[in-house]
Amino acid sequence: MQLELDQIQGTVLRDRPMPYVGAYLLYQIDDADQARRMLRRLIPYVTTAADWQGPDAGAWLNIVFTHPGLRALGLPRDILDGFPREFREPMRTRKEFLGDLGDSDPGNWDLPGRGRFDVGLLLMAPDQAAFDAKLAIGHGAQADLDGITRVDRLDIRTPENLREHFGFVDGISRPFIEGQGGEPKPGQAVTKAGEFLLGYVNELGHVATGPGPQALWRNGTYLSIRKLHQNVAMFRRFLKDHAQDADGEELLAAKMVGRWRSGCPLALSPDKDTPRDPARLNDFAYRDDDPDGRKTPPGSHIRRVNPRDALTDTIVDARLHRLLRRGAAYGPMLPEGVLDDDGVPRGAVLAFVNADPGRQFEFVQSQWINDGNFISAGTDQDPIAGSHVTDSDFAYPARPVRRRLRGLPAFVVTRGGEHVFLPGISGLRHLAGATAG
Ligand code: HEM
Structure with a gap:
């Protein structure tokens, strides 16, 4: 067809x-x-x-x-x-x-x-x-x-x-x-x-x-539009405060997202950022290779918003909650290395394509981003996109012991949103x- x-x-x-x-x-x-x-x-x-x-x-x-x-x-x-x-x-x-x-x-x-x-x-x-x-x-x-x-x-x-x-x-x-x-x-x-x-x-x-x-x-179809302000200085400072050195900051950032900043997925390269063939950056799944999230934490952004095959043994069918992202950035970049907020609006305006906004965008936003139940993580929210108005931690498997970062601030705040019809x-x-x- x-x-x-x-x-x-x-x-x-x-x-x-x-x-x-x-x-x-x-x-x-x-x-x-x-x-x-x-x-x-x-x-x-x-x-x-x-x-x-x-x-x-x-x-x-x-x-x-x-x-x-x-x-x-x-x-x-x-x-x-x-x-x-x-x-x-x-x-x-x-x-x-x-x-x-x-x-x-x-x-x-x-x-x-x-x-x-x-x-x-x-x-x-x-x-x-x-x-x-x-x-x-x-x-x-x-x-x-x-x-x-x-x-x-x-x-x-x-x-x-x-x-x-x-x-x-x-x-x-x-x-x-x-x-x-x-x-x-x-x-x-x-x-x-x-x-x-x-x-x-x-x-x-x-x-x-x-x-x-x-x-x-x-x-x-419908676009679920969200204007999201990004607190960049807050994000950078959080990384600095919770890591021992620059490499530690990069690892923590990668654990929060599920990919290194280069786009290389933790699933394929868990310990260091390795250059990859751009065509193969999605060639991974979670269930058999990484059931406990030692590489890509279950609470990381990409594993929450698209758990791929990780929920196969649960009642949730991840295929029913797919989003096609159409995003773009607004506002000037905060210069590299700056750790203080300059008060300038910047962020992303995301437009999620979905034929059923309730079953797709709103489900992902409410159940997978702003709740941790589906991965047995209580009230913990998505470390990047969660609203973090109530106590939200980010925990992930690490050696020698599991790491838990308490009380994440809101790195992302909503500045507008509407579902629109795109005929x-x-x-x-x-x-x-x-x-x-
Ligand atoms: C400003 C807020 C956000 C930032 C900075 C952000 C950042 C990212 C990054 C860096 C990736 C990995 C790159 C990629 O796979 O293309 C990603 C993937 C993704 N994000 Fe977000 N995101 C944000 C908000 C959201 C929201 C609110 C949703 C859904 C309601 C969402 C849904 C997704 C999806 C579905 C993926 C692809 C995951 C996959 O298929 O593996 N994101 N995001």
Whole structure:
């Protein structure tokens, strides 16, 4: 079975360029007719998963909608009510469940800055010129429409060291979607398309669907967007305070993530960071090779958010909780070696592609990141991404004795979040025309 690539917005299937420059442009809709006009203008420029070669290679313009945005566009009530609950409810109202407490409380969120987030343009490009060209298309489609107001712009850009802000190479592991074309890399799990796209069979053996006419939802999906501020100085100081020397800091950082900063997995190189063939950086599993987590701790970030085969003997089926990450960094890099916070906003804006935000993103966030029960670790949370508002330790097997670091601070705090709908091309056309009154 092949995916309908020319019907799927590009960000679902295509990796971001490296380096990259991009932006999230968020708008409020006060006039449905004008919003539909804006959509009709933009649709010819929307990048699909098919048009990826040629002069525009690596650059994209994609369009997403919040639930209030679909309402503002005039979708009828019965269709609006048929969307999943997680998408219908503002993410800020789900703060207890998602662990957005303490400094992460929605009262401190700054995305969107002002007004209501109804429709968003996701722009990504390999260089400034290509980005400016996409930006001009976005501006051009909206500039003369006073019933559409831009409520925020969040710029994203590769930090100078081409890593995420804590200093790790990112974007290595991702599922291979059945029918996407090409071959999976060694160790890359093949996942049914219906986990990431509506209109296809999922891992439960059902066709993932949406409400209303098929044209609206087929080849569409949801992005669970999170704007996460990273306390880089706090992270560096924590490593320094809990290690004896620079090598010890690197080992501790690797134990927390499950990979060395270079991207090399502990599973393949547990004692020192060894250069590896980039194509083989995912060629590992946990169950037989490392059941106790002596190499990759069960509590480390990557083993929590994707336990691979480690939970095979439990009732949890890890295949039902896969996420396809589309992340990018915002804010300037904190210069190497600086241990004091400079107060500058920096972090990651992560967009998790998932066809069922409750079973996928929200499950991972609430059960695997902010709880330790599934690995018999009590209330311990993910050492990197956990909310750490209650006492959260990080423990891992070590010689001569198991090591336990107590009371982790919140290295990452939420600064915004929403589930958005990313329609297929037929869905965009439906929203742009069929509902016009
Ligand atoms: C600012 C916060 C975060 C940072 C700095 C971060 C960092 C990383 C790093 C360095 C990796 C390893 C590189 C790779 O495998 O591509 C990774 C993997 C991953 N992260 Fe995060 N992450 C963050 C938040 C999250 C959140 C909130 C989730 C899910 C709700 C998540 C889900 C994943 C997944 C699914 C993987 C791939 C694991 C695998 O397949 O082995 N991350 N992250």
